Amino acid sequence: MSTVVDGNALAGVLAEFLGPDASRALLRCAGCGSIGLLAQTRVHASPMGSVARCRDCDTALVTVVDGPDRHWVGFPGARAVSTSID
Amino acid sequence: MTLPDTGLEARITPPGSAAVRRRPAWHAATVAAVSPETPNARRIVLEVPTWPGNDPGQHLDLRLTAEDGYQASRSYSIASSGEATSVVLAVDRVEDGEVSPFLVDAVEVGDALEVHGPLGGWFVWRPGVSDRPVQLVAGGSGIVPLAAIAGAHADAGDAAPFRLLYAVRTPEDVFFRTELARAGAAGVDTTIVYSRRAPVGAPVPAGRLTRETLAAAVFPPDTGALVYVCGSTPFVEQVLRWLGELGHDTTDVRAERFGGS
Numbered sequence: 001m002s003t004v005v006d007g008n009a010l011a012g013v014l015a016e017f018l019g020p021d022a023s024r025a026l027l028r029c030a031g032c033g034s035i036g037l038l039a040q041t042r043v044h045a046s047p048m049g050s051v052a053r054c055r056d057c058d059t060a061l062v063t064v065v066d067g068p069d070r071h072w073v074g075f076p077g078a079r080a081v082s083t084s085i086d
Numbered sequence: 087m088t089l090p091d092t093g094l095e096a097r098i099t100p101p102g103s104a105a106v107r108r109r110p111a112w113h114a115a116t117v118a119a120v121s122p123e124t125p126n127a128r129r130i131v132l133e134v135p136t137w138p139g140n141d142p143g144q145h146l147d148l149r150l151t152a153e154d155g156y157q158a159s160r161s162y163s164i165a166s167s168g169e170a171t172s173v174v175l176a177v178d179r180v181e182d183g184e185v186s187p188f189l190v191d192a193v194e195v196g197d198a199l200e201v202h203g204p205l206g207g208w209f210v211w212r213p214g215v216s217d218r219p220v221q222l223v224a225g226g227s228g229i230v231p232l233a234a235i236a237g238a239h240a241d242a243g244d245a246a247p248f249r250l251l252y253a254v255r256t257p258e259d260v261f262f263r264t265e266l267a268r269a270g271a272a273g274v275d276t277t278i279v280y281s282r283r284a285p286v287g288a289p290v291p292a293g294r295l296t297r298e299t300l301a302a303a304v305f306p307p308d309t310g311a312l313v314y315v316c317g318s319t320p321f322v323e324q325v326l327r328w329l330g331e332l333g334h335d336t337t338d339v340r341a342e343r344f345g346g347s
Binding site: 005006008023047 | 107110145184206207209319342
């Protein structure tokens with residue numbers, strides 16, 4: 001069973017990957033080329049982990065698998081990721 | 087002395103004027119106080135000695151560890167803001183949820199938890215930065231981060247025009263009564279829509295939020311208001327759809343959705 005939320009929910013787990021302000025990281029979708037904030041992605045969360053999908057074309061941008069001791073994070077549908085410099 | 091116009095400029099930010107950058111980290115927390123918030127929700131005040139403070143609207147991940155080592159973590163919005171090391175949460179009980187029933191029914195003063203935060207730089211608002219009007223739209227426990235924003239606005243004597251539209255089921259389901267009354271007295275123009283039962287003597291009978299009630303309560307699109315919407319995913323999607331139909335630029339709306347757990 002999964003619930004649908006948004007990318008704000010991944011700010012914690014992705015802070016190690018996308019910087020302290022992960023919810024404002026920009027993702028370029030490899031499926032349709034659109035750019036959006038992590039905060040604005042559609043996130044399907046389940047006990048096993050989460051998938052962040054493009055709101056325009058549903059491509060799986062980010063996958064997070066929650067293990068007992070570690071997270072596995074993939075960016076299967078993000079062609080590029082941008083984090084702020086300041 | 088006149089400097090040549092190179093198109094470059096040295097940007098020196100005076101201390102204190104920039105947004106404080108607080109890096110998220112795991113912190114040990116102790117439950118300092120618990121109290122009923124509504125018949126279905128509980129206010130939990132955490133004391134987090136190493137907490138760096140947080141902006142209004144931010145959230146944290148809360149991790150519980152069972153005796154057998156099993157861990158579960160969930161995101162919760164923070165109802166407080168500023169430098170304090172006490173962090174206020176308000177948690178709604180989700181039936182068949184894994185974490186929220188424990189927090190609402192079982193956690194007690196003195197219990198130890200772990201929190202990761204502060205999190206989120208998108209769904210935040212800081213006082214004194216802009217005089218742009220701010221529209222807050224909350225569904226149910228979606229009021230939590232918006233109460234932090236409204237409270238920070240009121241405490242700072244911030245000049246931006248503020249409105250709050252809060253959709254709840256019954257008068258007993260209203261979170262942060264005292265805090266919202268204080269924000270209202272400080273100029274936050276507040277409309278509460280009751281879907282199942284309105285207070286005795288209410289000018290408007292109970293009924294679900296509609297596009298028309300939304301249109302009547304929120305700043306019109308031509309005010310350029312910055313809109314924050316927080317609630318369950320279906321609530322947020324519905325409000326965004328209506329805001330778009332009413333002419334708001336929904337790509338500019340700050341939204342935060344939660345599911346049940």
